[in-house]
Amino acid sequence: xxxxxxxxxxxAVSLGERATINCKSSPSVLYSSNNxxxxxxxxxxxxQPPKLLISxxxxxxSGVPDRFSGSGSGTDxxxxxxxxxxxxxxxxxCLQYYSPPxxxxxxxxxxx
Amino acid sequence: QVQLVQSGAEVKKPGASVKVSCKASGYTFTGYYMHWxxxxxxxxxxxxxxxxxxxxxxxxxxxxxxxxxxxxxxxxSTAYMEMSRLRSDDTAVYYCxxxxxxxxxxxxxxxxxxxxxxxxxxxx
Numbered sequence: 677x678x679x680x681x682x683x684x685x686x687x688a689v690s691l692g693e694r695a696t697i698n699c700k701s702s703p704s705v706l707y708s709s710n711n712x713x714x715x716x717x718x719x720x721x722x723x724q725p726p727k728l729l730i731s732x733x734x735x736x737x738s739g740v741p742d743r744f745s746g747s748g749s750g751t752d753x754x755x756x757x758x759x760x761x762x763x764x765x766x767x768x769x770c771l772q773y774y775s776p777p778x779x780x781x782x783x784x785x786x787x788x
Numbered sequence: 789q790v791q792l793v794q795s796g797a798e799v800k801k802p803g804a805s806v807k808v809s810c811k812a813s814g815y816t817f818t819g820y821y822m823h824w825x826x827x828x829x830x831x832x833x834x835x836x837x838x839x840x841x842x843x844x845x846x847x848x849x850x851x852x853x854x855x856x857x858x859x860x861x862x863x864x865s866t867a868y869m870e871m872s873r874l875r876s877d878d879t880a881v882y883y884c885x886x887x888x889x890x891x892x893x894x895x896x897x898x899x900x901x902x903x904x905x906x907x908x909x910x911x912x
Binding site for chain 1: 900903904
């Protein structure tokens with residue numbers, strides 16, 4: 677199984693500041709034949725299902741604010757929130773869909 | 789708009805079975821794989837398996853093989869997840885989640901729409 681490891685487990689950031697969450701896969705989730713990274717990011721607020729933010733490591737979902745961005749390739753990925761808003765308080769998960777079983781990172785709790 | 793509406797919370801005794809439903813609307817049900825994911829209290833997300841609503845074909849995570857059965861009823865656009873021989877550590881919120889890719893595609897995709905979740909509590 678592909679192991680997804682997020683860091684940090686929790687993070688406190690001031691309003692308006694940048695938040696950075698990391699996700700490492702072992703092994704790589706880059707498919708060489710199409711040069712795509714099979715990595716997505718989700719946001720989950722208490723009592724709600726996860727919400728898709730980013731797919732293919734860096735493609736922002738329609739309707740997701742542009743302060744959210746994804747980067748990275750191969751085994752190392754980053755979710756960045758450029759200017760933290762109060763409504764961004766949540767747990768963030770990465771997901772690999774390169775190979776079943778699909779696996780998630782353990783989550784990063786983002787607080788203000 | 790795409791909606792996935794799941795059945796209500798369940799309380800079961802150890803050793804019993806539970807069947808959770810997921811009714812889809814706003815898209816062609818047979819056109820997209822449906823996945824099931826669970827989340828134990830305060831824990832992360834765990835993929836359980838997926839079903840192709842068109843063919844009925846399934847893929848299960850190895851740890852759930854033999855204990856989970858995923859089915860569908862295309863006449864009412866509903867997917868089901870049944871788990872048997874429940875244990876206390878099966879207490880979790882169970883989600884259905886739609887695959888972004890087509891059910892006729894061999895490629896793998898992420899999950900775009902999720903149900904609201906169904907809490908299954910296993911307790912004696």
